[in-house]
Amino acid sequence: AQKITQTQPGMFVQEKEAVTLDCTYDTSDQSYGLFWYKQPSSGEMIFLIYQGSYDEQNATEGRYSLNFQKARKSANLVISASQLGDSAMYFCAMRAPDDKIIFGKGTRLHILP
Amino acid sequence: GAVVSQHPSWVICKSGTSVKIECRSLDFQATTMFWYRQFPKQSLMLMATSNEGSKATYEQGVEKDKFLINHASLTLSTLTVTSAHPEDSSFYICSARRTGVLQTQYFGPGTRLLVL
Numbered sequence: 001a002q003k004i005t006q007t008q009p010g011m012f013v014q015e016k017e018a019v020t021l022d023c024t025y026d027t028s029d030q031s032y033g034l035f036w037y038k039q040p041s042s043g044e045m046i047f048l049i050y051q052g053s054y055d056e057q058n059a060t061e062g063r064y065s066l067n068f069q070k071a072r073k074s075a076n077l078v079i080s081a082s083q084l085g086d087s088a089m090y091f092c093a094m095r096a097p098d099d100k101i102i103f104g105k106g107t108r109l110h111i112l113p
Numbered sequence: 114g115a116v117v118s119q120h121p122s123w124v125i126c127k128s129g130t131s132v133k134i135e136c137r138s139l140d141f142q143a144t145t146m147f148w149y150r151q152f153p154k155q156s157l158m159l160m161a162t163s164n165e166g167s168k169a170t171y172e173q174g175v176e177k178d179k180f181l182i183n184h185a186s187l188t189l190s191t192l193t194v195t196s197a198h199p200e201d202s203s204f205y206i207c208s209a210r211r212t213g214v215l216q217t218q219y220f221g222p223g224t225r226l227l228v229l
Contacts, residue, residue, distance in 0.1 A: 037220075043204055045157075045220035091156065099145060099210060101218060103156045 002027045002096050004104035012110045013082050020067070023092035029053075033095040034075040036066065039106070040088040048090075051075060052110040073088045080089050115142055117209050119221035126197055127229055134192045134224045136207030142187040143209035147218065148180075151204040163190040197228045 003026040013019045025034065032053045038046040051059045051066045059066045067076040079086055092104040116139040126132050136146055144165045149157040161182050162170040169182035179201075181193040190209075194201055204225050208218040 043151075043206075043223040043225070045206060045208075045223075047219070049219065057217070071114065095218075100162065101147070102159065102160055105156045 002029070002032075002094055002102050004102055006090050006092055006107050008107045009105070010108045010110065012074065012112055014112050015084060016081055018078060018080045019082050019086075019109065020079050021079075021090050021092070021109065023075045023077065023104060024093075025073050025075060025094050027073075027094065029097050031097055034066070034068070035095065035101065036064070036075075036077045037091045037093060037103075038086075038088045039091060042071040045091075049077065062112035082111050084111050084113060117207065117219045117221040119205075119207060119224050121224060122222060123225050123227075125142060125227045128198055129196055132194045132226060134194075134205055134207075136190045136192070136209065137220050138188045138209040138211075138219070141209075141211045143190075143211060144149075144187060145210045146184060146190040147208045147210075148182060148190075148192050149208070151223075153204075156200045157206060160192075168176065177201055194226065197226070199228045202226055202228045 005024045028038050034051045036048040049059050049061045049064045051068045063080045064091050065078045089106045089108050091106045093101050095101050118137045120135045125197050146163040148160045150160050151157045159172050160175045163182045163184040165184045171177045184190040204223050206223040207221045
């Protein structure tokens, strides 16, 4: 069975600093996808970044990058130059071959001015 | 980008009534949609997978007779919470997978249900 583990329930980071949100996963499948979503207080799920299990390079999307270490089964999200608007809940998620997406418990990120 | 809408965004109902939530993909076709439930300060839990033209697939522990799902067209899936009770109060979110595109699912804005 697939499992996503986010060990940081909350983080406080000074504005303009970089922040790394941890995510480890467990799966026996060879083909899978890893996502990061941002959920502000409004509740909407905002897609940030995607990494396929066969992608050799780490995914990047603007200030977001995914540090994919396949052997260690980790997919940490790195946000560079954090902004006040980055304060939100962040979920790591995995797509299994049956197309279902399972989510980790999330990390609440607080950016301090 | 692809847009998924949900209606209503908020609903308050009396215990025992049924509530229907709609999920629409606005600018793409979605053969598969997913319904999630999120309790306060918790993660999203997959309830069921909705497939156009066929029966939904429910996750273990989700009552299919209580949470009726209908995916009647390539752009619309509905979730009906039948005989709602206070413990059904939650945030319900749908997502839609664009037909032919595996890696991205687009989420709706969610529906907050409060059962009194």
